[in-house]
Amino acid sequence: MQDEPTPTELIKAVADFLRNEIAPEIKGHNAFKLRVGINALDLVTRQLTLEQGSDAAESARLKQLLGADGPLIESNRALCEKIAKGEVDLQTPGLAEHLWQTTMDKLAVDQPNYASYKRELGNK
Amino acid sequence: MIEEQLGRCVASWYPGATGVTGAAKLSGGASQETWTFDIVHPSGNVGAILRRAPPGYGASPGRAAGLDAEATLMQLAHDAGLPSPRVMHVLKPADELGRGFIMQRIEGETIARKILRDEQFAKARPILARQLGRVIAGIHGLAPAKLPKLREMSATKEIADLEREYRSFDRPRPVFELALRWLRERDPGPSREVTLVHGDFRHGNLIIGPDGVRAVLDWELAHVGDPMEDLGWICVNSWRFGEIDKPVGGFGTREELFAGYEEAGRKVDPDRVMFWEVMGTLRWGIMCCGMMQRFRQGPDHSMERAMIGRRSSETEIDLLRLLAPRGK
Numbered sequence: 001m002q003d004e005p006t007p008t009e010l011i012k013a014v015a016d017f018l019r020n021e022i023a024p025e026i027k028g029h030n031a032f033k034l035r036v037g038i039n040a041l042d043l044v045t046r047q048l049t050l051e052q053g054s055d056a057a058e059s060a061r062l063k064q065l066l067g068a069d070g071p072l073i074e075s076n077r078a079l080c081e082k083i084a085k086g087e088v089d090l091q092t093p094g095l096a097e098h099l100w101q102t103t104m105d106k107l108a109v110d111q112p113n114y115a116s117y118k119r120e121l122g123n124k
Numbered sequence: 125m126i127e128e129q130l131g132r133c134v135a136s137w138y139p140g141a142t143g144v145t146g147a148a149k150l151s152g153g154a155s156q157e158t159w160t161f162d163i164v165h166p167s168g169n170v171g172a173i174l175r176r177a178p179p180g181y182g183a184s185p186g187r188a189a190g191l192d193a194e195a196t197l198m199q200l201a202h203d204a205g206l207p208s209p210r211v212m213h214v215l216k217p218a219d220e221l222g223r224g225f226i227m228q229r230i231e232g233e234t235i236a237r238k239i240l241r242d243e244q245f246a247k248a249r250p251i252l253a254r255q256l257g258r259v260i261a262g263i264h265g266l267a268p269a270k271l272p273k274l275r276e277m278s279a280t281k282e283i284a285d286l287e288r289e290y291r292s293f294d295r296p297r298p299v300f301e302l303a304l305r306w307l308r309e310r311d312p313g314p315s316r317e318v319t320l321v322h323g324d325f326r327h328g329n330l331i332i333g334p335d336g337v338r339a340v341l342d343w344e345l346a347h348v349g350d351p352m353e354d355l356g357w358i359c360v361n362s363w364r365f366g367e368i369d370k371p372v373g374g375f376g377t378r379e380e381l382f383a384g385y386e387e388a389g390r391k392v393d394p395d396r397v398m399f400w401e402v403m404g405t406l407r408w409g410i411m412c413c414g415m416m417q418r419f420r421q422g423p424d425h426s427m428e429r430a431m432i433g434r435r436s437s438e439t440e441i442d443l444l445r446l447l448a449p450r451g452k
Contacts (some may be wrong), residue, residue, distance in 0.1 A: 036427050043434060076296040083301040090302070096448045099299055103444055106437040115366045116441045123450065 008048045015041035046109045054105035061098045126159065126221075130174065133219040134163050134226075138212070141165050144172075156191075156344075160229060171231070176215060176224025187345060193272040194343040195225040197320070200270055206262045207331075207339045230339040236327035236365045240374045248336045253376020255336050256325075256358065257384020263340070264319040264351040264390060271320055277349035278314055282403060283307050286410055293413050299440040303406045306447055312396055315350035323347055325354045326363040327373055352393055355381065356400025361442040362408045362435075402446050409439030 005013075018038050026034050055072060062075040065088070070078070082088045090096050100120075107117040131143035147161040150173075159174040177191060189197070192214065201208035209227040239245050287304055290297070323345030331339040359371045359378060367374030372381045382392040416433025418424060 033427065036431055040427055040431055043431075073296065076298060079298050080296040080301040083298055083305055086305065089305070090448050099302065099448065100444055100450065103299060103437065103440045107441055110434045110437045114438050114441070115364075115368045116361060116438070116445055119368065120441065120445070120450070 008045055011041050011045050011048075015045065043109060046112070050105070050109055054102075054108075058098075058102050058105070061094070061101065065092075065094055065098060127161070129219070129221055130159075130161060133213070133215070133221060134172075136219075138163055138165070138170075140167070145169070171229030172212060173209070173227050173229045174221070174224065175227070176222045179220065179222040187275065187347075189272070189274055189344060189346045191224045193274060193346065195227075196272040197266075197343045197346055198225075198227065200266055201263065201340065204262060204266060206259055207337050209339055209341075230331050232331035232333040232338045234328055234331055234341075236363070236374065239327065239332045240365055240367055244334050245332060248332060248334055249375045251336055252332070253372040253380035254384035254387075256330070256372070256376075257355075257381040257386075258388045259337060259340060259384075260322070260325060260351075260354050260358075260381075261385045261388030261390045263322050263325075263354070265388070266320050268320070268348075271348070274320070275347045276318075277321070277347045277353075279307075279311050279350060279399065279403070280313070282353075282407075283311060286403070286407055289414065290410050293417060295413070297413075297436075297440070299443055300406060300409060302447065303402060303443045307399070307403055307406070310399060312399055315352070315396070317351065318348055319351045321347055321349045321351060321353050323354070324357070326358050326360070327365070350396065350400070351390070352396035353400045353403075355385065355392065355397045356402075357404040359397070359401045360404040360408060361445075362405070362439065402443065405439050405442050405446065409436045409443070412436035412439065 015038050018034065018041070023031065023034055023038070059069075059072055059075065062072070062079060063069050066075060066078055066082075068075075068078070079088070088095050104117070104120065107114055111117065127144050127147045130147060131141075134141045134144055141163050143164045144161045145164055147159055150158045150160055156175070156177055159176075161172055161174065162169040163172050175191065175194070195211050195214050198208050199211040202210050209230050211225055211227050213226040215221050215224050215226070233239055233242075233245070240249070283304065286307075290300055290304070322340065322343065324342055325340070329340065329342040330337055331341065358373060358381070361368060361371075364370060364374035370376055371378050378394070378397070382394070382397075385392050412432050412435045415429045416436075419426065419429035419433060
């Protein structure tokens, strides 16, 4: 077992330092790059916090949809194949809900400030 | 060093020019660069832009129209009275600057967030969608006989290209799969009319002033195809920068865009435009995945590239909003 602080706590501490102490001192193109870097660290923090729960829920939904279990990537491959062949579509019970939930969970990590995401959060 | 070469080049075609000053690189990947500089002249300096593939880079990759074609299209647009910079010089081997061209620099803004939020564009925003509709109509109206050789595209070809690229990533994305299926099932077939298509008509490639649109840039993705493609592409949600209820670039409505287009004597097919909006949304999503691939394979191992890869999910939610809207 690894010691504490956790990766999430460490990354958050670094991101906060860069955001609060360094960003105000940097100008020009490097200021832009620094912002991108801080955004990347924030994204990693969100993923470390949320991924386990959302992956488990996605797996459970895929099992329901496909009637089979497996690693997430393989289940997604199987689902893609069925969609491509037209074996499942938006009329298939659960498919639209599954795609929506999976996508919302991705946005919660990737881009929680994306306007479409914020709109849909209040639009469940 | 580039100032010396530019100075020699400019002196060969600009009477009275004594050199150049203030050369600065604005953007550049490995194969294409954009530079800004001033031509020094006794009657006052003249702003100019160099767009080039540096020496050692040959033909443009993949879908690119090529710099010579870009120069020709820009000049055609300029001659037709469309907002387009005047092409001052097409590079020759003797210039030792690579391939490309030098054009007039047009002052204004290309950054979407400023155009959508800054006070100085407050009067431009309400008129832009209609104006751009007229400009797009003007582009589509350019005489086919004068066009340089361009790739020919159709909805069917574009779907196949996108699918091939998506499959090459070998990473399953059910929402993209759904969108591909949707597009294949609704492929409207060949367009009745085939015209010049700009191919990347959106924020970033438009110079906007307080008075409205001043120039259309970046003809790299120009091709011949369904004119409705340009109208669909500018409505893609990724170019609304948060103003999601204003489909045209975050500043206007489809009705305004279409009205401008039809004022210029052309017809809009709203269903086809919507089809191309879905295609465009998927296309941007796949382009984001492509950035991620290039990040992983290098040589451009930049954070920016990596983070653009994480924007492909934005297009997934936008595709779902288009294809499977939830009850409001």
